[in-house]
Amino acid sequence: MADRDPLNVSVSDRSGVTILSPAGEIGYHEAPVLQQAIKSAYDKKPRKLVIDLTGVNYMATPGLATLVEGLQISKKNNTPLVLTGLTERVRAVFEIARLNTVFKITSNVDEAVTL
Amino acid sequence: MMNLSAKRLGFTDAHASQIALAVDEAIVNVMKHGYDKKLDGRIWLRLTPFGAPTTGVEIVIEDEAKQVEPDDIKGRDLEDIRPGGLGVHIIREVMDDVRYEKRPEGSGMRLTMVKKQNSDRGTANVRPNPCNSCDC
Numbered sequence: 001m002a003d004r005d006p007l008n009v010s011v012s013d014r015s016g017v018t019i020l021s022p023a024g025e026i027g028y029h030e031a032p033v034l035q036q037a038i039k040s041a042y043d044k045k046p047r048k049l050v051i052d053l054t055g056v057n058y059m060a061t062p063g064l065a066t067l068v069e070g071l072q073i074s075k076k077n078n079t080p081l082v083l084t085g086l087t088e089r090v091r092a093v094f095e096i097a098r099l100n101t102v103f104k105i106t107s108n109v110d111e112a113v114t115l
Numbered sequence: 116m117m118n119l120s121a122k123r124l125g126f127t128d129a130h131a132s133q134i135a136l137a138v139d140e141a142i143v144n145v146m147k148h149g150y151d152k153k154l155d156g157r158i159w160l161r162l163t164p165f166g167a168p169t170t171g172v173e174i175v176i177e178d179e180a181k182q183v184e185p186d187d188i189k190g191r192d193l194e195d196i197r198p199g200g201l202g203v204h205i206i207r208e209v210m211d212d213v214r215y216e217k218r219p220e221g222s223g224m225r226l227t228m229v230k231k232q233n234s235d236r237g238t239a240n241v242r243p244n245p246c247n248s249c250d251c
Contacts, residue, residue, distance in 0.1 A: 028143045058132075060139045061205060065198035072197075089132050096208045096237055097201050 007033040017113045018046035023055035026063030038070040050112040054085030059093055084112040124169050133209035133237050134230050140202035141176050141226050149180025171231035179223040185215040209237035
């Protein structure tokens with residue numbers, strides 16, 4: 001019997017924009033799952049990647065590191081990366097790490113897709 | 116658990132989240148760097164409130180991992196945007212007092228952190244992003 005992934009990441013597409021929606025906490029054990037989801041998404045060459053963090057209630061630095069890696073891939077591939085739906089708690093962590101000025105961040109998925 | 120414990124001691128939601136985050140970061144650092152990702156290394160966590168009524172909490176995290184010079188434990192420059200190296204920075208940003216030292220037992224490190232209930236750490240000096248929705 002396969003072990004359950006520590007993080008559930010749902011994937012959807014809207015007009016060529018891939019939307020990843022992780023749910024739960026993103027810490028040391030969960031970050032590799034998100035990392036793999038991001039890499040798989042970029043492999044399919046979407047015109048944009050949106051990561052919807054509405055369902056993420058906690059993020060520690062392994063999660064931040066994974067998103068920064070995603071940003072690096074985004075720049076290498078010239079495929080925009082947009083984050084959306086940051087909860088207050090997650091936004092606070094971004095601000096402490098000064099990453100709120102590095103990523104494109106929107107309030108909701110619609111805005112992220114049409115940006 | 117840390118979040119709930121901090122709230123029970125009278126910390127605000129924001130401060131309780133910060134305490135939980137700092138403890139998480141500290142323990143991950145011990146696992147990754149101290150024990151080189153070995154999963155069976157021992158880590159002790161002690162939480163001691165102070166003040167009557169409680170005005171703050173002291174958190175001590177100890178391990179038996181390799182010892183390093185406390186001065187070598189630094190957060191990285193945040194202008195250098197890359198994955199990793201943020202844990203120590205976050206700990207120092209949100210806690211009022213942070214002290215790394217070698218355990219006198221000959222192995223392992225001890226991290227002592229203090230958070231006060233009237234702390235303003237972790238909330239100030241945020242640069243607003245004027246271009247959250249544009250390609251700046």
